Every structure is written in C-alpha cells, then in structure tokens.
Amino acid sequence: MTTAAKTKRDYSLVGESTRRAIETGLASAEWYHTDVPRKAMKELMQRSDGPAIRDTIVWLAAILGSAAGIVWFWGSWWVVPFLFVYGVLYGSSSDSRWHECGHGTAFRTRWMNDVVYHIASFMLMRNPVQWRWSHARHHTDTIIVGRDAEIAVMRPPDLLKAALAFTGILDFRYSLPTLVRQASGTLSEEEKSYIPEMEQRKAVIVARWHMAVYVATIAFAIALGSWIPLVLVGLPRLYGTWHMVTTGLLQHIGLADNVVDHRLNTRTVYMNPISRFIYWNMNYHVEHHMFPMVPYHALPRLHELIKHDLPEPNPSMWHAYREVWPVLLRQLKYEDFYLKRELPPTARPYRGEFHEVDISAAAE
Amino acid sequence: MADWVEACAVNDVEEEDVIRFDHGGRTFAIYRSPDDEFFATDGYCTHEKAHLADGLVMDDIIECPKHNGRFNYKTGAAKGAPVCVNLATYPVKVEAGKVMIQV
Numbered sequence: 001m002t003t004a005a006k007t008k009r010d011y012s013l014v015g016e017s018t019r020r021a022i023e024t025g026l027a028s029a030e031w032y033h034t035d036v037p038r039k040a041m042k043e044l045m046q047r048s049d050g051p052a053i054r055d056t057i058v059w060l061a062a063i064l065g066s067a068a069g070i071v072w073f074w075g076s077w078w079v080v081p082f083l084f085v086y087g088v089l090y091g092s093s094s095d096s097r098w099h100e101c102g103h104g105t106a107f108r109t110r111w112m113n114d115v116v117y118h119i120a121s122f123m124l125m126r127n128p129v130q131w132r133w134s135h136a137r138h139h140t141d142t143i144i145v146g147r148d149a150e151i152a153v154m155r156p157p158d159l160l161k162a163a164l165a166f167t168g169i170l171d172f173r174y175s176l177p178t179l180v181r182q183a184s185g186t187l188s189e190e191e192k193s194y195i196p197e198m199e200q201r202k203a204v205i206v207a208r209w210h211m212a213v214y215v216a217t218i219a220f221a222i223a224l225g226s227w228i229p230l231v232l233v234g235l236p237r238l239y240g241t242w243h244m245v246t247t248g249l250l251q252h253i254g255l256a257d258n259v260v261d262h263r264l265n266t267r268t269v270y271m272n273p274i275s276r277f278i279y280w281n282m283n284y285h286v287e288h289h290m291f292p293m294v295p296y297h298a299l300p301r302l303h304e305l306i307k308h309d310l311p312e313p314n315p316s317m318w319h320a321y322r323e324v325w326p327v328l329l330r331q332l333k334y335e336d337f338y339l340k341r342e343l344p345p346t347a348r349p350y351r352g353e354f355h356e357v358d359i360s361a362a363a364e
Numbered sequence: 365m366a367d368w369v370e371a372c373a374v375n376d377v378e379e380e381d382v383i384r385f386d387h388g389g390r391t392f393a394i395y396r397s398p399d400d401e402f403f404a405t406d407g408y409c410t411h412e413k414a415h416l417a418d419g420l421v422m423d424d425i426i427e428c429p430k431h432n433g434r435f436n437y438k439t440g441a442a443k444g445a446p447v448c449v450n451l452a453t454y455p456v457k458v459e460a461g462k463v464m465i466q467v
Contacts, residue, residue: 045420136411293420
C-alpha cells in the first residue's frame, strides 16, 4: 500500500495547507450535489416556527425541571439522575440548538433563531460571533485541511485526546481561556482569518458579556457557600458534554479529507429518537451538508428523497464506531488512510480526479 | 447607457420564487414577490460564490443556499452575518409577458 504520509498535515488556518488549498482550488470549491427538483427542494426548505417552538418548550421545560430536581435533591444520591438529564440538555443538546439556529433554519422567525442561538452559545462557552463565522467556513471548506476550523479529529488521530473529549475537559480548557482572551480584546490570527474585520469588535463585546455572567455565577456561589450555581451554570459543559461528542464525532471521523463531495467526508447514522431529539436530526449529516437550507425537521424527508445517491447510512452509532475504529488505528501509522463508504448502484459515482485525495488510500 | 434585456417570461418564475438568468458572462437572479412584482439582483451571494437562485425566497428576503445569508432582494440590503456586503440590484419592467432587466 502506498499510503505512507507524504507530508504531515498542517491544520493551522494560516499555514502551508491553507496556501495549498487556495492554490489548488480546494478552498471555496464547487461541491457535488445530488440532483433534487426545484419544486421538491422548495418544499423541503420551507420554514415554520411550529416544530421548533414545540421542541424548545419541551427543551426549556426539561432544563428547568431537572435544574429544580438538582436544587431539591442536592446532598442526596437522588440528585444523580437529575444531573444526568440536566447535564445532557445543557452540555449536549445546546450544540444542536446552536447549530440549527446559527443556520437560521430552526425557526422561520429570525429573532427566535437569534435568541436560542445566543442562549445555546453561552451554554457551550462558544463566542457566538466567532463560531458563526467558523461554521460558515466549515460549510464552505468541509474537512479541507488548512481551511476548516472545525475538524474534530485531525490526522494522525490523537486517541487520548479523542477519549478525553467525552469528558469535556479539553473543550473546557480551550473554551474558557479563549473567552477570557477574547474578553480582554485579543483575537488570534486564526480567528481573524475567518471573522471579517467589521465583526471582530462584536466578538470581543459578546465575550465580555459571557465572562460577566460567569463572574456573577462564581460570586453567587461564594455568597451562598454552595456549589449549586456552578453545577447549574458552567460545569455542565464538563459533565454533560458526552452525548454531543458521541454523536458529533461521527459526523466526519475516519472519512476522507480534502475532497469536494460530502458523500466522501461526511456520515449519516440512524439514531434512536431520544438522541435525535437531543441532536435535532443532525444524524442526517450528509444531507445537512449538501443542503444546509433544509430545516432539521425536514431532514428525514430529504434523506428519503436522496438516499439512492448516498452511501448506506450506518444503522447505529455502535455500528459506526465499530466501523471507524480500525481506520483510526491504521491512521496512526498511515495518516492518508481513510474510510471510503460504498455507494449503492443507483448513485452517481465518486469522481476521484476532482479531489486531491489518493483514492487508493481508502478502506471500503 | 445600460441596456434592457429580456430575462425570462413572466410565467417562468413562480410567486415567491427566484430563477437564474445568465447574460454577457454574468449571472443574475430574477425574483417574483408574493405580491406579484418582479425584481433582479446579482446572481451570486456577496459572501461566497453561491447561486442565489438555488436559495429560498421568503416574503422580501432571499436566503443563500450555502450559508443561509439573507438579503432583501428588493433593496439588496444584507440582513446580517454571514453576509455583510449588499447585493447589487437592477431595474426591472414587464412588457408583453416578458421580464426585462436593465444591465
């Protein structure tokens, strides 16, 4: 196999890979799309406030209910199930709310998207201005090395880091100091590479607001002589993040990089209804990347419409992790190695000549 | 002096929808509003090179299919991140069932 890494990938957004991606046309490229008739796509793209209002009422009620349970049962073992539920709602489901409302597709009404987007960004310790732009870049240059700011597992994979991600420790260690730095008025060169100049001041101001709330929470905890305020605000980013990582890692892990076909670098996984509620249907991830205008509640219909042209979805999260594990192990030695998922006979074939990736380096 | 060119027939565009029109090496987007008026803008989003004709028209807003950036297609005004730069608009008239734009 001729898969030994030629050069190490440079994941910096202002480095050698960035230069090459721009030079070779991988940056801001034209991506493959499954053909969908305009009439059908228009129907799928239609916005509605109803489903997201319903889901948000359930979401907020569950958050407040489980928070009340934490306060009520604090000091006894009965608090554990409430911590479990609250943690996942705060530390994991906020990611999908951040994501969908950031796209502006969850609600039809713009201010509703914006309100939930800002609440969820705070829960995630994400600067809402910075992350809006980083996610736009992620959609322009999905898993293009040197361009995509949201590559969760780089090559060769750091498996310890990936395992620690489930605890939220690494994210916490990155997110909090980042907010502190931004609140002090400093944006990194990488952040400046994707946040337009006219938006950079906003990023600093919003970081200051987030920090003010954390400082107030710490002061409140000290005044009360109790951990409860911190358990409810901030710390769920640690103890409740595991579901976000479990579902989110599967979006792209082990698949191709530097390609312009989402079927090669993105994964759709069938999931149970609870995970789909927490994740707001982002398990249909190939579909989402191909057509980001389609709201989360219409993704199952989009999936039915285009699945003939996509790789067979993984039937479960367990199946997907079992499939990708040997690929990650192989990537420790050969970082060009990746998983190429097989297309059904009804699909239009992959066109390797349009990608920089070495198709022969694939496991199928 | 800008020329009037025929972009499409009135019936080529559904109400509250948009189509693409290419002319002279440029691409435009032709809109039909819910109240049956026609408008024209540049065809590409000002944020990145995506055809607005693949996007979604909602009232007087066109949403880009790539990053969901929104513009008022009547005025060209950018309506917030990730679009910051306004869209160029073009005069439109309807004559004998044809949509004409001045380019």
